Amino acid sequence: MYVAVKGGEKAIENSLDLVAEERRGDRDVPELTIEQIKSQMALAVDRVMTEGSIYDRDLAALAIKQAQGDIIEAVFLLRAYRTTLPRFGYSAPIDTAQMGIQRRISATYKDLPGGQILGPTYDYTHRLLDFDLTEENRNGPAAARTAPEAVNDGEIPHVTDLLNHEGLIQQEPETDEDAPIADLTRQPLAFPAGRDLRLQNLARGDEGFLLALGYSTQRGYGNNHPFVGEIRMGEVSVEIEPEELGFPIEIGEITVTECELVNQFAGTADSPPQFTRGYGLSFGKAERKAIAMGLVDRALRCRELGEEPTAPAQDEEFVLYHTDNVEASGFLQHLKLPHYVDFQSELELIRKLRAEYMARRQAAAE
Amino acid sequence: MTVEKAQATDAFAERKHWMSVLAKADGTDLEKAWQSLSIKPDYDFLRAPETGLVMVRARAGGVGQPFNFGEMTVTRCTVRLANGATGFGYVSGTDRRHAELAAVFDALMHDTDLSDQIANEVIDPLDAAHAAEKRKKAAKSAATKVEFFTMVRGEND
Numbered sequence: 001m002y003v004a005v006k007g008g009e010k011a012i013e014n015s016l017d018l019v020a021e022e023r024r025g026d027r028d029v030p031e032l033t034i035e036q037i038k039s040q041m042a043l044a045v046d047r048v049m050t051e052g053s054i055y056d057r058d059l060a061a062l063a064i065k066q067a068q069g070d071i072i073e074a075v076f077l078l079r080a081y082r083t084t085l086p087r088f089g090y091s092a093p094i095d096t097a098q099m100g101i102q103r104r105i106s107a108t109y110k111d112l113p114g115g116q117i118l119g120p121t122y123d124y125t126h127r128l129l130d131f132d133l134t135e136e137n138r139n140g141p142a143a144a145r146t147a148p149e150a151v152n153d154g155e156i157p158h159v160t161d162l163l164n165h166e167g168l169i170q171q172e173p174e175t176d177e178d179a180p181i182a183d184l185t186r187q188p189l190a191f192p193a194g195r196d197l198r199l200q201n202l203a204r205g206d207e208g209f210l211l212a213l214g215y216s217t218q219r220g221y222g223n224n225h226p227f228v229g230e231i232r233m234g235e236v237s238v239e240i241e242p243e244e245l246g247f248p249i250e251i252g253e254i255t256v257t258e259c260e261l262v263n264q265f266a267g268t269a270d271s272p273p274q275f276t277r278g279y280g281l282s283f284g285k286a287e288r289k290a291i292a293m294g295l296v297d298r299a300l301r302c303r304e305l306g307e308e309p310t311a312p313a314q315d316e317e318f319v320l321y322h323t324d325n326v327e328a329s330g331f332l333q334h335l336k337l338p339h340y341v342d343f344q345s346e347l348e349l350i351r352k353l354r355a356e357y358m359a360r361r362q363a364a365a366e
Numbered sequence: 367m368t369v370e371k372a373q374a375t376d377a378f379a380e381r382k383h384w385m386s387v388l389a390k391a392d393g394t395d396l397e398k399a400w401q402s403l404s405i406k407p408d409y410d411f412l413r414a415p416e417t418g419l420v421m422v423r424a425r426a427g428g429v430g431q432p433f434n435f436g437e438m439t440v441t442r443c444t445v446r447l448a449n450g451a452t453g454f455g456y457v458s459g460t461d462r463r464h465a466e467l468a469a470v471f472d473a474l475m476h477d478t479d480l481s482d483q484i485a486n487e488v489i490d491p492l493d494a495a496h497a498a499e500k501r502k503k504a505a506k507s508a509a510t511k512v513e514f515f516t517m518v519r520g521e522n523d
Contacts, residue, residue, distance in 0.1 A: 055422065055438035056459060086418040088440055093423040093432045100500055102507045118510040146505035158428055172430025183421065183434045195426055196433040203435050234507075235500075237386075238438065238458070240420055245454060247378045250386035251420065251440055252458030258428060279427050281435060 005338050023068050037061035046255075046284025047071055051325060052078030053185075053204040055254050055283050072206075076326050090181075092239045092248060096258050096281075097155050100235040106159045107228040108262060114156035119233060120285075159230035160260050160277065169262065169275040193316055198300050203281055205323030207289040213313045214295035222299045222311035226278065229262040233285055257282045259290035263298050268306040276305060384475050384489045385468070389457045391492045393464030399488045400467050407477075409470055412452060413444040415462035441465040451476040 024031065038045060038061045048060040052075045059078060067073035103119025106112055118124070163169035182197035189197070202210065217224035235253040242249065261278035278298025280290035299313040312318055322328060388396065400406070417439060424435040443455040443465040453473025455465040474484045 050436070053436040054419070055436060058460065059439065082419060082437065085439070086416075087437075088418040088420050088442065090421045090434070091423050093425045094435070096424070096428045100504065102503065103510075115511045117507050118512055119507050120510075144506045145509040146502070147508035147511065148505070160427065172425075172427040175431040177432070181423070181432050181434060185421070185434075185437075194431075196431055199424075199426060199433040200435070203433075238420070238422055240440075240456065242442075242454065242456060244444075247382065249382055249389070249456060251389050251456045252438075253390060254422065254438060254458070256424075260427065277427050281424055283436060 005340075023066070032065055034058060034061045034065065037064055043285060044069070044071060046282070046286050047207060047289070048074045048078060049283040050286050050289060051075045051204055051206060052082075054078050054082055072325050072329055076329065079326050089240055089242070091251075092241070094236045094238060094254075094256070096232065096236060096256070097158060098236065099156075099232055099256075099258075100253075101156055101232055102235075102255075103233040104156060104230065105228070106230045108230075109159060109162065112159060112162065121287075156232075158260065160262070163229075163262070163275060167274070170265070170271075170277060172277070189320055191317055191320075192303070193320055195297075195301070195304075198316065198320065199279065199281075199297060201320045201323055202293045202296055205293070206325035206328070207286070207292065209323055209325070209328075210292040210296055211288060213299075213319060214292035216311065217295050217299050217313045222302075222313045223307070224295060224299055224313075225264040226261045226295060226298065227263075228291065229260040229277075231257065231259050231287060231290065233257040233287065255284050257285055257287050257290045259287070259294045261291070261294040261298055265305065270306075276301070381472075381475070383493075384485070385454070385456070385472055387489050387493045387496065388455065388468040388471055390496055391464075391468075393457075393459075393461040393467070395492060395495075396464060396467040396471070396488075399492070400470070402487075405480075407447050407449075407470075407474065407480075409445040409447050409453075409473065411443070411466075412446050413442070415441055415443040415455075415465045417441045417460045417462070443469040445469040445473055447473045447477065449477060 038057050041061070041064065044064055045057055045060045048063055048071060049055050049057070051071075052060060052063070054060075056078075059081065060074070063074035063077040063081075064071070066077060101114075101117060101119075103121060104114065104117045106116065110116075160169055164171065182194055182200065184197060184200055189201070193201070216222065218226070233255070235255050237250050237253050239248045239250050241247065257280075259280035261280070262275045263278060265274055265276040267273035276298065278294040278296075278301070280292065280294030280297065282289045282293070296313055296319060299311070300316050300319060302309045302314045307314075309315060418441075419437040420440045421437050422435045423432050425432050438458055439460050441455075441457055441460055441462055441464065443462070444452060445455075445466070446452050447470075451473045453469040453471065453476070455468030455470075455472060457464045457468050471484060471488060475481045475489070
């Protein structure tokens with residue numbers, strides 16, 4: 001337990017000024033603008049939006065600037081800001097089949113309707129530091145090439161639909177559309193957690209934590225044999241139905257990355273051998289996060305599929321209680337707060353135990 | 367479907383279309399369109415511009431159980447013209463002026479005297495610009511479409 005302390009106002013004020021000065025850095029170097037962060041640090045912006053759980057490129061860029069690029073601190077700033085805003089309502093579920101596709105790949109089918117579209121990916125870069133970027137290039141890189149044939153005229157089917165035709169993959173269960181949907185911004189976590197609650201939790205979860213957990217399932221902790229059925233990234237439209245209007249309207253478009261994993265499943269007495277699914281979804285271009293989320297989603301479905309949970313990634317209390325980096329960081333960093341009283345009592349205890357130990361040793365020696 | 371209902375659905379469809387164009391447009395483009403109007407009608411706020419959050423929903427596997435994915439910022443505004451027509455603006459982001467102008471143009475689209483002019487001079491060009499932007503993006507993605515060939519060991523022996 002920590003205690004309230006008084007004083008230190010001047011020191012705190014000076015510390016805040018020092019932070020502001022350090023944030024600004026060398027004054028001979030031009031100050032970063034929000035526009036620069038938005039357009040040139042776009043993947044950091046996407047990560048802050050995903051884990052901050054608010055889609056707003058301007059606010060995320062501002063948070064990154066304010067936090068000096070500390071991503072978890074920026075996520076915290078965004079989460080704190082959200083508490084100042086009213087909730088207008090819920091959107092209709094986004095329809096990823098209607099996505100304006102920028103990227104779409106499958107590791108399970110070479111030839112598939114709609115084709116494989118690499119889009120802007122680091123997959124085929126050489127991961128060699130590009131020293132050309134150290135100098136400002138007035139002309140910028142050459143403009144990206146265009147192809148005459150557009151990729152997204154109409155709907156591009158999900159790869160899992162192809163498997164559905166043969167009944168080889170588990171169908172997403174029919175759901176009652178009027179059933180309440182868990183919302184952990186309104187109610188705390190409760191167990192056992194439904195898939196709706198789990199997916200919401202994972203969607204805003206820390207990428208590093210989910211990456212490690214997903215990796216653990218690949219290495220054998222949780223018996224997961226995944227294939228990337230499909231990854232798609234692009235814009236989807238968001239619709240809400242305001243009460244005063246009485247019909248749904250489109251309020252804008254957001255960029256999302258979706259990952260559908262296809263996993264081996266031997267079947268049980270009640271269900272035939274078939275592939276099962278894991279689902280990942282993130283704001284912006286956050287592919288690693290989406291794949292990691294899909295792996296952990298599949299691992300957490302063990303009970304529903306009649307598998308014995310044995311690995312950390314299959315333990316829903318362990319996973320869901322530790323995904324949130326704002327909570328984790330807050331609890332971890334509270335260790336820095338004054339624990340003087342606690343520590344005094346521990347000191348006294350240790351002194352007493354040591355005295356007893358010394359007395360016992362002396363008695364034994366005599 | 368009754369005739370009235372069909373007409374109502376058509377009216378909704380048209381309004382949905384222009385509201386969507388206004389929402390997706392850039393706030394600065396709406397400002398330009400407003401500044402270039404020869405007559406600027408007076409309006410009152412029924413609800414002054416206000417920023418809040420909408421929880422975006424998605425579906426497990428893209429098709430299954432709905433879940434709460436994450437929030438987005440939305441700014442809304444309601445205006446009333448002197449002739450009584452009301453307009454609603456619901457736009458993503460925190461740009462209050464964008465929501466205000468979206469509401470004003472929505473109201474003007476109900477005004478039969480001006481609706482044709484607004485449709486021709488504001489809605490259609492914004493819609494075309496957005497479509498062109500989408501086509502450009504799609505054309506860049508299309509240039510990255512690949513054909514993978516599976517290599518078979520010994521094939522070239």
